[in-house]
Amino acid sequence: MNTPISQATASAHPAGDVRIEHDFLGDKPIPADAYWGVHTARALENFPITGTPISKMRDLVMALAHVKKAAARANNDLGVLDDERTRVIRAACDRILAGDLHAQFVVDVIQGGAGTSTNMNANEVIANAALEIMGRPKGDYATLHPQDHVNASQSTNDVYPTALRLALWTSIDRLLVAMAALRQGFEAKALEFSDVLKIGRTQLQDAVPMTLGQELGTYAVMLGEDELRLAEARLLIREINLGATAIGTGINAPPGYAELASRYLAEESGVPVVKAVNLVEATQDTGAFVQMSGVLKRVASKLSKTASDLRLLSSGPQAGFGDIRLPARQAGSSIMPGKVNPVIPEVVNQVAFEVIGNDVTVTMASESGQLQLNAFEPIMGWSLYKSVEHLTQACRTFLEHCVKGIEPNRELLARRVRESVTLVTALNPIIGYEKAALIAKTAIATGKPIDVVAEELGVMSRAEMEALLVPEKLTQPARMRGARNT
Numbered sequence: 001m002n003t004p005i006s007q008a009t010a011s012a013h014p015a016g017d018v019r020i021e022h023d024f025l026g027d028k029p030i031p032a033d034a035y036w037g038v039h040t041a042r043a044l045e046n047f048p049i050t051g052t053p054i055s056k057m058r059d060l061v062m063a064l065a066h067v068k069k070a071a072a073r074a075n076n077d078l079g080v081l082d083d084e085r086t087r088v089i090r091a092a093c094d095r096i097l098a099g100d101l102h103a104q105f106v107v108d109v110i111q112g113g114a115g116t117s118t119n120m121n122a123n124e125v126i127a128n129a130a131l132e133i134m135g136r137p138k139g140d141y142a143t144l145h146p147q148d149h150v151n152a153s154q155s156t157n158d159v160y161p162t163a164l165r166l167a168l169w170t171s172i173d174r175l176l177v178a179m180a181a182l183r184q185g186f187e188a189k190a191l192e193f194s195d196v197l198k199i200g201r202t203q204l205q206d207a208v209p210m211t212l213g214q215e216l217g218t219y220a221v222m223l224g225e226d227e228l229r230l231a232e233a234r235l236l237i238r239e240i241n242l243g244a245t246a247i248g249t250g251i252n253a254p255p256g257y258a259e260l261a262s263r264y265l266a267e268e269s270g271v272p273v274v275k276a277v278n279l280v281e282a283t284q285d286t287g288a289f290v291q292m293s294g295v296l297k298r299v300a301s302k303l304s305k306t307a308s309d310l311r312l313l314s315s316g317p318q319a320g321f322g323d324i325r326l327p328a329r330q331a332g333s334s335i336m337p338g339k340v341n342p343v344i345p346e347v348v349n350q351v352a353f354e355v356i357g358n359d360v361t362v363t364m365a366s367e368s369g370q371l372q373l374n375a376f377e378p379i380m381g382w383s384l385y386k387s388v389e390h391l392t393q394a395c396r397t398f399l400e401h402c403v404k405g406i407e408p409n410r411e412l413l414a415r416r417v418r419e420s421v422t423l424v425t426a427l428n429p430i431i432g433y434e435k436a437a438l439i440a441k442t443a444i445a446t447g448k449p450i451d452v453v454a455e456e457l458g459v460m461s462r463a464e465m466e467a468l469l470v471p472e473k474l475t476q477p478a479r480m481r482g483a484r485n486t
Helices: 038-046 058-077 083-097 116-134 146-150 156-192 212-236 257-269 279-284 287-313 343-367 377-401 410-419 423-431 433-446 450-456 462-468 477-485
Strands: 018-023 026-031 197-202 205-211
Touching (some): 018 038, 026 038, 058 156, 058 377, 083 116, 083 146, 116 146, 116 156, 156 212, 156 279, 156 377, 197 212, 197 410, 212 287, 287 343, 287 377, 410 450, 423 450, 423 462, 450 462
Antiparallel strands (some): 018 026, 197 205
């Protein structure tokens, strides 16, 4: 296969504003300036599904270029590609990696064929870009062919899943950064409001005192836990099946290609990919995608819970909880003047709902794979892409447009703490259960504040009660036990 480059004239000549390309199904007119070719053109006809081209999945386009570049290098080392074809294929890939030609990746994100149309699209764009570098016309496949040269020693069945894993690794990097920033935002607010007492709630009922810092700090801890789980799940997608070709047997690839291509891909991309131990298993198994989707669902569900909590805590401003105030971002109604809605938490909720739905899609697509190949990786890739990208953006907007601007309703919180019968729970270690119950019962019956009732009953003076209404004693049991001994 290491033959000299043909100087033959292209069999597909531009005719006006089109050129004619051919496949085993027949001739096809292609726009003369298009870098894609006949196989892409057929996919455009066959899959008018979402109207969203794979160019929107930038990380996937970049990953495909990395895969083709590494494959060309391995093929050159093994004598499959000559130096000149290797040079121009790699140079064409570099154009894509520099951000060029992405608009030429035009096939729909949802497609039949296990990703074949995506791989063909990449092969054709790279081939025609390489031909351009050689000074040859687009479509001159006798000189450099999309399948014979760009796709040498490869199959869609190893290129596409490898590229998906590479793309996910990159995009998850951004999500982890966004989650860390949001976590730090909550940590900052927790510190800022560490002295703000409020009433904690269970089952939407008053429970016991806590600080607003403790409440917001919990969301930071939840995010930190999910960062660890996401990083763990990402390790599973390092394993690739490049070199497996059709079903994992490596047919049409020279000995040593799988090891060499995997090593070069790690070097070229900077992603620590490793060759799967069993390529047959790796070609049909999509468990890593299911695991990743499940962790993304976990992130989404907890993030949505946080957003819902903030909506509830900020409800009002007069007839709701009103514990906190969220930044006013826009008018909340076209009919009710002055109304402001918690639009940022609401959009975070909606992203979470989408991610949870995407997880169902990934699960069903994985389960439906048959025998040596899963034909449904395109919908898995698209679903995972949306989940990662939208969660990333949700974390960013949540931080910038909501969390950073949270403010406590200090006067209202202080009054609720002073008047709340929940304080008697905190007094148990000091005055005992019976006296605490008597205070609670009397306060509820009379509507009087706890400190007034305690003084009237001769249990504790208002000054003594005042001394206990500090975060250290109400929210840390050890401090309260110490107060009893003094």
